[in-house]
Structure formats: structure tokens, C-alpha cells
Amino acid sequence: xxxxxxxxxxxxxxxxxxxxxxxxxxxxxxxxxxxxxxxxxxxxxxxxxxxxxxxxxxxxxxxxxxxxxxxxxxxxxxxxxxxxxxxxxxxxxxxxxxxxxxxxxxxxxxxxxxxxxxxxxxxxxxxxxxxxxxxxxxxxxxxxxxxxxxxxxxxxxxxxxxxxxxxxxxxxxxxxxxxxxxxxxxxxxxxxxxxxxxxxxxxxxxxxxxxxxxxxxxxxxxxxxxxxxxxxxxxxxxxxxxxxxxxxxxxxxxxxxxxxxxxxxxxxxxxxxxxxxxxxxxxxxxxxxxxxxx
Amino acid sequence: xxxxxxxxxxxxxxxxxxxxxxxxxxxxxxxxxxxxxxxxxxxxxxxxxxxxxxxxxxxxxxxxxxxxxxxxxxxxxxxxxxxxxxxxxxxxxxxxxxxxxxxxxxxxxxxxxxxxxxxxxxxxxxxxxxxxxxxxxxxxxxxxxxxxxxxxxxxxxxxxxxxxxxxxxxxxxxxxxxxxxxxxxxxxxxxxxxxxxxxxxxxxxxxxxxxxxxxxxxxxxxxxx
Numbered sequence: 001x002x003x004x005x006x007x008x009x010x011x012x013x014x015x016x017x018x019x020x021x022x023x024x025x026x027x028x029x030x031x032x033x034x035x036x037x038x039x040x041x042x043x044x045x046x047x048x049x050x051x052x053x054x055x056x057x058x059x060x061x062x063x064x065x066x067x068x069x070x071x072x073x074x075x076x077x078x079x080x081x082x083x084x085x086x087x088x089x090x091x092x093x094x095x096x097x098x099x100x101x102x103x104x105x106x107x108x109x110x111x112x113x114x115x116x117x118x119x120x121x122x123x124x125x126x127x128x129x130x131x132x133x134x135x136x137x138x139x140x141x142x143x144x145x146x147x148x149x150x151x152x153x154x155x156x157x158x159x160x161x162x163x164x165x166x167x168x169x170x171x172x173x174x175x176x177x178x179x180x181x182x183x184x185x186x187x188x189x190x191x192x193x194x195x196x197x198x199x200x201x202x203x204x205x206x207x208x209x210x211x212x213x214x215x216x217x218x219x220x221x222x223x224x225x226x227x228x229x230x231x232x233x234x235x236x237x238x239x240x241x242x243x244x245x246x247x248x249x250x251x252x253x254x255x256x257x258x259x260x261x262x263x264x265x266x267x268x269x270x271x272x273x274x275x276x277x278x279x280x281x282x283x284x285x286x287x288x289x290x291x292x293x294x
Numbered sequence: 295x296x297x298x299x300x301x302x303x304x305x306x307x308x309x310x311x312x313x314x315x316x317x318x319x320x321x322x323x324x325x326x327x328x329x330x331x332x333x334x335x336x337x338x339x340x341x342x343x344x345x346x347x348x349x350x351x352x353x354x355x356x357x358x359x360x361x362x363x364x365x366x367x368x369x370x371x372x373x374x375x376x377x378x379x380x381x382x383x384x385x386x387x388x389x390x391x392x393x394x395x396x397x398x399x400x401x402x403x404x405x406x407x408x409x410x411x412x413x414x415x416x417x418x419x420x421x422x423x424x425x426x427x428x429x430x431x432x433x434x435x436x437x438x439x440x441x442x443x444x445x446x447x448x449x450x451x452x453x454x455x456x457x458x459x460x461x462x463x464x465x466x467x468x469x470x471x472x473x474x475x476x477x478x479x480x481x482x483x484x485x486x487x488x489x490x491x492x493x494x495x496x497x498x499x500x501x502x503x504x505x506x507x508x509x510x511x512x513x514x515x516x517x518x519x
Contacts, residue, residue, distance in 0.1 A: 044488045044489065081370075082369065083367065083368065083489065084488040086517070120488045141486055141487070141488065143486060207371075211416075211484075211486060228370055229371045230370055230371065231370070231371035231423045232423075232488055233486035233488040234424025234425070234486055235424060235487065236418075236425070237416045239480050239484035239485070240396050240400060240402035240484070241400040241401045242401055242478050243401075243402075243478035243495070244401055244402035244403075244404050244497075244511065245497065245507050246404045246429055246431045246497040246511070247432040247433050247496065247501070247507070248431070248433055248506065249508070250437050251432065251437065251438055252508070253501070262334075266330055266334055269326045269328070269330035272322050272323075272325060273322070273323050273324075274326070276321070276322025276324075276325075276326055277323045279322070280320060
């Protein structure tokens, strides 16, 4: 039986080696398989204070049903806008308390906000102090090809109605305090942006690149108007076509076709070896029996 | 017991004689093994990518640059410094960054020198709001390029962008994907994002010798740390 088990071992190990060789090739082919971009479960939220006569506040972000805040912004004063915060998609509550108020105290204002993956939201305190409310404003994360997107938020109470022009073209006429325009597609360029109220106006030079999204906020400053140019989101001004050609193949495997003769040789060798071994075993058996009588 | 041992010894002495008695079978068994050896060696060398079969370990291969780290960009738009260098300790990358535009056919230009990476001037500057794009070669015609090991990056690895002035822009890898060029995710790579992010791009997958190009791209997604 010994020669038989020896032969089994040889055949098994040769078979394993062959499988391993094929496995190596299969693994390399697998690398090429397309991988779907995992759907990103992240949404974005930012918090803002656009109520001119409301003192600074503390703003809390809670994941719905969780009493401990996920994010706290302290001493947020009029005109302040936080950067966008990436958060898991889901239901949230935004609460506003007087600056320095105890975290457990009853909030002055609160609102629910539903955050979808791949979307962005601005939650802003708007209106006069006497009638302040928390508004959830949807943001945009795509632009038409070759265009910039612009939106105006009117947060001036001194000039409660403004008209805004971009490069001399009217973007919005008579926009009332505590209101916002939808996003408007604009040709890219460096533009003179002008906001005109009943008694005051303000002009700013603002670069609007293709593939970028801006919110321009009209704000009160003591005795005058001001403009804040928020860069909401930015991508490439022109998306290059397809994927780049960034390799010359010096480290690439040689073409798959050359594997065939080697695989054939391995299989043929396996066949020859197995048949030779089997024949050897067959002829040994009688010899073994012949020795037994000793 | 002694008798048994003697008989066994006799058996061992006899076996070489029997092998010689059946030379063709023995020859077939040995020759078959040789043919298998040649076949497996051929398969291995033909299938050999020249790339490390397993990652070369996770120990840093380039020192992390020293200096202050940039914080998240303010909501208000402002000028961001120019990117001038790239360091990825986990995969031993340390390179200057050149400026890349687009080719006549509209695809992303790649550096003429395979040993350096470049920043796409049509994308936002690294560290500012938006998705900055940096590309480099996986290889030359004869050996590895600057982004040879890009696909070995894993979520959590740090990527340092040195800039003309101001603090380092330090990014954390969130995902590494391989895409067929026919299904390149243009919006996910070049589209607007509301925070400071980075995309690193090179080639990968199967090389097509007929066209001289790889069939896929490796894309690393990262966010400002």
C-alpha cells in the first residue's frame, strides 16, 4: 500500500500546484472586474444665523431620538455660517438656545430636518428677533455643464427689499427680507455683483467658476449693506472625458493567451505522470506478494 | 521481531531492481513531473504581474511631512494656496506636483514624467472647498510609476499635500475603487462637493497591448482630515 499512498500524495500535490497556478491567473483577472461605487450614505448639513437683531446663539444638532448632541456650535452671531458637516443620512433635530444657556434647557427654537444621502442642507435662523424661525434650505450639488450656480439669501432688515444684479443683469428683483431665490445658472466669470435696497447699495467683485455653487447673502452692517460670498460646493470647471491613460504597461501581466500552452503542458504532464505511476504500482503488487512467505 | 526486520531490509534491497525492470513506466512518471514543472513555471512567469503579490506591509515608507494642518475651509469663498508637493507615507510616495490640463481629445492630461504626479488645474485647489484631482502613472514601459502602489491604499491612510504657502492640507482616505474606463464615474470624481476632498487617479486592471492602455482606473477618494 505504501507506493499507492505515495502516488496519491504526488498526484494530489501536483493537482494543487496546477490549481494554484490557475488560481493566480484567476485572481489577476478578478482585479479587472468593475466595482460599483458604494452608495455614499453621507449627507451634509450646515447651520447659519441670518436674523439681524437676534443676539448670538448656541446651535445644537441632534440625531433624532438621541438626547446627546452630535454637534454644538457656540456663540453663533448674525451673519455666521458654519462649514458643511458630513453626517449619516437620517432624521435630525436642530435646536437654538441663547448663547451660554445650559445644554439641557428648553431651546428657544427647534426644527426637524431629514437628511438624504448625497444631499446638502442649510438650517438657518431667519426673520426678525420677534418672529425668528428656523428654516431648512435645500442646497444643490450639481451644476449644468460649463455653468456656475448662484442663489441670493436676503438677510438685510435695514433694506428689507433688494434687487440684485450680476454683471449688470438682474438676477432677482425686489427680494424681500428673510427670503431666498432658487439657484440660477450663470455663465462663468469674474462679475460685479450689486445689491440695491431703497436707500443703500453694495457692490462686490465675485469670481464664479464653472462647476461651482455659490450662495450670496445680503447682510446688514452698521449703517450699510454687505455681501457674503459663500462657496457652497465646487468641482472641476470642465470634467475631462473618461478616465485618464496613466500607464504604459511595464508592470502589467503579459496577455492572457500565452497562458494556454503552459496550462496544456501542466495538464499533459499530470496525465503522463499519473499514468506512469499507476503502471508502476500495478507491476509492483505481485512482487510484494512474492516476498510475503519469507 | 528480528526476523521481520530482516525481511523488510530484504524488501528494500530488492526494490531498485524492480524499478529498473520497468524503465518505461518509471520514465513516464518522472518525465511527467518534469513536464508539470515546466508548465507550472510557464504559468507562473506568464501570469506574473511584476507587482508584489501581497502588500509590502503597512509600515510607513515615507516620513510624514512636518507642519501645521489646514482646518476645514470657511463657508465664505477665499483664495487657496497652490499645491506643490504630495506625500503618501503608507505607499512611499513623495513627489512634486506639476500642473495638468486636458489633452486635445478632452481627456485628463497626465505627466510626461512617470515619476511625478500632477494636479488638474480645472479642479479646486487641495484644501479648499471642492474635489481636488491629482493624477499619476502606475508604470512606464519598463517599470513602476509614481502611483504604482496607489491601489494598496486603505481607508484611514493619510495623504499630505504641500502648498505654496500656509499649512499642509492633510486628507484621510475614505475609499479605493477600480473602475472600467468605459464606466468611469465622472460625476463622483469631478462633480461638486460641499467640503474639502481629494481624488487620486491612476491606471489599473488589465493592460491591453493592442491599444497600449490599461482597461481600468484606480481612484482613491479622500476627505480633509
